[in-house]
Amino acid sequence: MMRERDERLWNAGLHVVGELVNDGHEAYLVGGCVRDRMLGRPLHDIDITTSALPEQVMKLFSRTIPTGLQHGTVTVLEGGLVFEVTTFRQEFGYSDARRPDEVAFVLDVREDLARRDFTFNAMAVGLDHEVIDPFGGRNDLQARIVRCVGHANERFSEDALRILRAIRFGAELGFELAAEVWEGITLQRQRLSQVAMERVGTEWDKMMSGANPELAYHWLQQSGLLAHLKEQLPQQLVDYQMSDRAITHKITSIVDVDLRWAALLTSAGLSVEQSLQFGRSLRFSSRRGQRIASVVGFSQMLQFDANHERCTFAREHWIDAVLAYGISTAEDWHKIYRTETSTEYEWLASIPITVVSQLAIKGNELSKQLNKPPGPWIAQILQHLLAEVAHGRLANERDALLRIASTWD
Missing domain, CATH: 1.10.110.30 (Hydrophobic Seed Protein)
Known part of the structure; x- marks a missing residue:
């Protein structure tokens, strides 16, 4: 199925190239799609380079988006697919160390290829399927x-x-x-x-x-x-020698990229706050950053040594960590460090309740039964009751919960 998709994408790109050529322009598939096809890797997108100017491209195709006209790029929508079509160009000056200060359109595809980063990204393929490779990209792929x-x-x-x-x-x-x-x-x-x-x-x-x-x-x-x-990163991460640690054998086996990040930050010794700041520095969404930092915090509560894979915590510590960070974080932690047959997985399944909302009594009932006005004390009592039930020291029954709550000082 993947190969069929790649062939469809490749051929659709050649169709766009053909439309440009039939209109009197030079045009080629270029860059990453050529590299990945040679390597037998899945194609993600198709880039096209052409002698046609942006206005000529927009006139030729019925559905286009002027993505970056100043740099010669037009997005062409054909057959439900998207293609970036860019005019042959040279680039001059990079005062911000990122973007060219000036772009000049040229007529030779080889001049366009000369501005690219790596040799295997500086290859082009035309309708005749011949590869234009002025910088030895194929040789470097083979080497x-x-x-x-x-x-x-x-x-x-x-x-x-x-x-x-x-x-x-x-x-x-x-x-x-x-x-x-x-x-x-x-x-x-x-x-x-x-x-x-x-x-x-x-x-x-x-x-x-x-x-x-x-x-x-x-x-x-x-x-x-x-x-x-x-932006400055935590020094532990800057200095961390991953190659010397046991965790290096684990990260590749983790499917979820957020959990890969959590494993790295845990093994580097970052705190929860440092992990949150790291996520902000790399502009992760708040949801991703919180998820990663929660796994780090979960490990810290357990005093878990990720580098040497030592488990130094008891069931009580495990339950406390679950109550602090939630079941989803505990499951994330398992995906990194444990299998479903581990003792900790059995502990997770045996916890009666994990959140306050599962208690058999609500905050307004406490206020009414104890004849006290609402306040922060309600949340404190509910958290105490949650811990007692989760640890198995108290049944999750209304009368039992009220009895304990009435003795709260």
């Missing part, structure tokens, strides 16, 4: 190496985000970083401080959800990149 188009130091000085992309591609594809690429990363790493944290977060999140998050993190840490971001 399994990440190499820049031209000088790595120059490419990274133009757009600092390429530094993170080099690491992401290397880790995801299992490729070696060429020596000049690693040198360029270390020489230009301070320019990452000019890149928006949202873009950093997007790249790093892709690394963490990819095939080899451990290798990606190792390169990020060893290169010193983590100390040169726009």
Whole structure:
């Protein structure tokens, strides 16, 4: 099914190329789709490069979106699919270490390919299925190496985000970083401080959800990149040597990227507040950030040593952690560190109740039965009753709960 989808996407892209060629322009499939097809990887999108100017593209196709006309890009909607069509161009000046200050349209596809980041992203395929590969991208794919188009130091000085992309591609594809690429990363790493944290977060999140998050993190840490971001990260994370820890064997086996993050931050020794701030720095949604930090906090309540996989907690500590962070966090923790046959899973299933709303008595009843006005005392008593029932020290029955509540000082 996936291969059928890829063929459909590829052929639909060639159809758009054909429409441009029939209108008298040069046009090619370019970049990531060419690379991934050569590697036999799933295609995610199709980019097209052409000699046609944006206004010519918009005139030719009935459904278009002027995505970035100043950079020559038009989104074409054809057959229910989306294609980014960009005019052959050169780029000049990168004063913000991210975007070109000036773009000039050109007529030669090879000039367009020369502005791209890595050799395996600088290949194009036309209607004749011939590959235009002026920088040896196919050879580098075969050699399994990440190499820049031209000088790595120059490419990274133009757009600092390429530094993170080099690491992401290397880790995801299992490729070696060429020596000049690693040198360029270390020489230009301070320019990452000019890149928006949202873009950093997007790249790093892709690394963490990819095939080899451990290798990606190792390169990020060893290169010193983590100390040169726009916003300062917790020092524990900057210094953390993941390759020396047992957790490195676990992260890839975790399916959920948020739980991969939780495993990393726990093993690096971050606190709950540091984890929350980290999520904010990388511009994660508040929901994602809270979920990740909750797993970190859950582990801390258990005094769980993620690096050496030592379990030093008793059932009482486990129940307290569940009451503090909830059943969903306990289940997340299990997905990282335990199987469904573990003792802790049995403990989770045996807890009678886990939230105040499951108590057999409500706050207004307490106020009425004890003849006291509502106040913070109600929440305190309910939490106390919840703990007593959850630990099995008290039955979840109205009369029993009232009896204990009446003795509350």
